[in-house]
Structure formats: C-alpha cells, structure tokens
Amino acid sequence: xxxxxxxxxxxxxxxxxxxxxxxxxxxxxxxxxxxxxxxxxxxxxxxxxxxxxxxxxxxxxxxxxxxxxxxxxxxxxxxxxxxxxxxxxxxxxxxxxxxxxxxxxxxxxxxxxxxxxxxxxxxxxxxxxxxxxxxxxxxxxxxxxxxxxxxxxxxxxxxxxxxxxxxxxxxxxxxxxxxxxxxxxxxxxxxxxxxxxxxxxxxxxxxxxxxxxxxxxxxxxxxxxxxxxxxxxxxxxxxxxxxxxxxxxxxxxxxxxxxxxxxxx
Numbered sequence: 117x118x119x120x121x122x123x124x125x126x127x128x129x130x131x132x133x134x135x136x137x138x139x140x141x142x143x144x145x146x147x148x149x150x151x152x153x154x155x156x157x158x159x160x161x162x163x164x165x166x167x168x169x170x171x172x173x174x175x176x177x178x179x180x181x182x183x184x185x186x187x188x189x190x191x192x193x194x195x196x197x198x199x200x201x202x203x204x205x206x207x208x209x210x211x212x213x214x215x216x217x218x219x220x221x222x223x224x225x226x227x228x229x230x231x232x233x234x235x236x237x238x239x240x241x242x243x244x245x246x247x248x249x250x251x252x253x254x255x256x257x258x259x260x261x262x263x264x265x266x267x268x269x270x271x272x273x274x275x276x277x278x279x280x281x282x283x284x285x286x287x288x289x290x291x292x293x294x295x296x297x298x299x300x301x302x303x304x305x306x307x308x309x310x311x312x313x314x315x316x317x318x319x320x321x322x323x324x325x326x327x328x329x330x331x332x333x334x335x336x337x338x339x340x341x342x343x344x345x346x347x348x349x350x351x352x353x354x355x356x357x358x359x360x361x362x363x364x365x366x367x368x369x370x371x372x373x374x375x376x377x378x379x380x381x
Contacts, residue, residue: 117215121223128201129193133231136186137238143175143182144242150175151246179246183239190235194228195294199309201375202304217374221295221367228291232282272345278352285356289363293319296366299373323362330358 150172202205202220210220249335297319301312 117213118219118223121215121219122227125197125201125223125227129197129227129231132193133190133234136189136235139184140186140238140242141245143179146246147175148246148248176246179242183242186235186239190232191290193292194224194231194291195298195312198224198228198295199312203298203308218371220373221374224295225288225291225367228294229287232287232291236287250381256324272348275345275348275352278349278356282352282356282359285359285363289359290365290368292366292370293323296370299370302373314321327358330354354373 153171162264175353202224294316297316298312300315301308304311331351334354
C-alpha cells in the first residue's frame, strides 16, 4: 500500500516540479546564450558593447532569481501537498484508506525528500549548462572554491562520504521540520497556516541557536586538532547525529499529533 501512496504523492506534484525545472533550464540556457552573444569571459567586462553586457547581466541575475524561487517553491509544494492531502478537505478521504497514519507520513517523507534532492540535482545541472564551454572552472572563484574544499578535507574519501551523508540527513531534517510545523499549526483554532509558519520559523531559530552553541563547544573541545581528518570527521559525525535526532523527533511528534490531535478542516 505504501507504493500506491507514493505513486499518488509523486503524481500530485510531478507536473509542477517538471514545469519549474523547465523554467530553470530555460533561464540557464538564456543566460548562457547571452554570455556567448556578449563574447565575454567571466569577470572581464568591456566597454565595446554595453547593450550586450546589460543583457548578459540581466539574464544571469534572472537565472539566479529563478534558482532562489525554485528552492523556495520546492519546500512550498511539499508543504502544500502534506497540508491539503492530510489536513485539508482531502484528509477526510485520505484517512478512510485502510492504511495506518504512519504510512501516510512515511510516504510524504520519501516523496518530499526525493523532490528536494531532485531540485538540488536540477540546480547543479542548470549551473553546468550556464558554465559549459567557458573558462569558469579556471577562474579565481572556482580555484578558491576547490581550495576551500581541500581545506575541509573533502578530498579524503571518508570525510567526503560523511559530508554526503550529512547533506542527506540535513534534507530529511528540513522536510521533517516542515511537516512537524504543519501538524503543530493544526492545534490552533484559527489561522492554522499562519500558526504553522510561526512554528516553522521558531523551530529554525531554536535549531540555529543550538547549532551555533554546539559548534562553539566543539571548536573549543577539539582545539589543537584543526585541519585534520579527525577534526572534520568528529564535527561532521556530530552534525549528522544532531540533524538525525531533530528529524526523528519531528517525525515522532508529527506522528503523535496526527494520531491523537488531528484536526481536519
């Protein structure tokens, strides 16, 4: 039954995501063509063709605006699917299915996380389209970025694996916090959407404070080990555990609220 739930969750949102990705790729292609038309390289502007330069700058800025919009809309679409299917009018039909509430939550988690990862992949692909055929990867920005990755030991297989796992767990936490905020927002008699937004902001502020304090403590405890594999291995592992605990707590809280405090519109 979980497979059928996933099928409908993907089917409900796939059109909107594909449309977003099409717009994103279109913006990337347009920006790349405008760069080619200006006959310029990154960071080397000329006064010979001002209009071409203006068109290039405008298209690149538009591309970055689209990137930000796609990132925000991804979370918004995931949240809307969760809210409408479980908390809105669809919830009356959804919960008549012979499926435990945990299956609904698991389905939403899997689909939500996969859509976020798909969005990240689309953003990376669009960036590759934007920079293809250019000397961007030899530019000072690219050289600095690679130097920074080497400094945090991304070139070490174990550390790189931990960073990838950290990214995955972080995505899971982000989606779990969204769902938990929506569930808590249902406890409000009125303005449930505003309540959910408020809870989401409050949770992220608290998590940010805890993460900052935790980072300070770890930096002091590991003083003298900076720059080594041990240092980045410990800090990355601690980050994975932190995000994992937060995600698990949000999922358990969401499940309990769905089970005992569900308030359909």
